[in-house]
Amino acid sequence: MxxxxxxxxxxxxxxxxxxxxxxxxxxxxxxxxxxxxxxxxxxxxxxxxxxxxxxxxxxxxxxxxxxxxxxxxxxxxxxxxxxxxxxxxxxxxxxxxxxxxxxxxxxxxxxxxxxxxxxxxxxxxxxxxxxxxxxxxxxxxxxxxxxxxxxxLRCRRFDAQQAVIVASRSHRGPEQEAIVGALAARFPRLVERPAGSALKLVQLAAGDADGYPRRGPCAEWDIAAGEAVLMAAGGALRTWSGETLRYNKLDSLLNPDFYAVADPDGALAHAFRALGAAG
The missing domain is CATH 3.30.540.10 (Fructose-1,6-Bisphosphatase, subunit A, domain 1)
Incomplete structure (x- = not known):
């Protein structure tokens, strides 16, 4: 275009x-x-x-x-x-x-x-x-x-001493809690901040947070706009198997589980990838 x-x-x-x-x-x-x-x-x-x-x-x-x-x-x-x-x-x-x-x-x-x-x-x-x-x-x-x-808007570099992840106010479960627990063990100063709607991705794009792990259903229209803002600001969003999300899918308009990071090369992104590889 x-x-x-x-x-x-x-x-x-x-x-x-x-x-x-x-x-x-x-x-x-x-x-x-x-x-x-x-x-x-x-x-x-x-x-x-x-x-x-x-x-x-x-x-x-x-x-x-x-x-x-x-x-x-x-x-x-x-x-x-x-x-x-x-x-x-x-x-x-x-x-x-x-x-x-x-x-x-x-x-x-x-x-x-x-x-x-x-x-x-x-x-x-x-x-x-x-x-x-x-x-x-x-x-x-x-x-x-x-x-x-x-x-x-510009994403920030990851600093383990000031690490912030955002999470849904409305959708939580044992898998989500396990991810947060694993991250807290690796980054002891990690802070978790609840946020609603696409604001979670905006916080990453604005340099106010570092990661957003997502386990649980959400639709394509919940994520696509926020992903565009995040990517344009320097961040990335991936499925737990490391793939990019696809939109206007023919089989389902629901997204697979995913994570988003402000710093795709930082230690938090590496931790997310390790969690994804471990299943």
């Missing part, structure tokens, strides 16, 4: 994330956000649906040639999606549980996928009025602040 085209699509995704964030915050301040359960028992609110509608309509108008795969939209069958070279991958409100808990840790995730990998991604944080952008090919990673200024 030509650089001018990538920049245009990045600006489009950023604008839609900002606009969707405003819609979400209207419902965030409402007495009743219209919460109910979906078929998989996960929560759904009017904010999810309103943000989805805004983003889907925006892309339909601006890039009708690029299909949209959204958590709250039509899930096109594999027979249709196998012909997609590119698609927008969208979670209009990632962290609905955080939204309902009123802890501000929810995001708008938008990624542009080509041939199974993210070209660019934006992670909007409506409660902060921020949007984090990553363009992978140019290694452009930055935050659009609430006052309109832009701030560069």
């Amino acid at each position: 030509a650089p001018d085209d990538t920049d245009r699509l990045a600006r489009l995704a950023e604008r839609l994330a900002v606009e969707a964030g405003r819609v979400i915050m209207g419902w965030y301040r409402a007495v009743d956000p219209g919460a109910r359960e979906k078929a998989d028992a996960s929560p759904l609110t009017e904010a999810d649906l309103a943000a989805h509608a805004l983003i889907a309509e925006g892309f339909a108008a601006a890039t009708p040639e690029i299909p949209v795969l959204s958590e709250e939209g039509r899930q096109a069958p594999a027979a249709e999606r196998q012909h997609w070279q590119r698609c927008w991958l969208v979670d209009p409100l990632d962290g609905t549980r955080e939204f309902l808990a009123r802890n501000d840790e929810f995001t708008v995730n938008i990624a542009l996928i080509e041939a199974g990998r993210p070209l660019l991604g934006v992670v909007g944080v409506p409660a902060r009025g921020e949007v984090h952008l990553g363009v992978v090919s140019s290694r452009r990673a930055e935050t659009l602040l609430a006052d309109g200024r832009r701030q560069a």
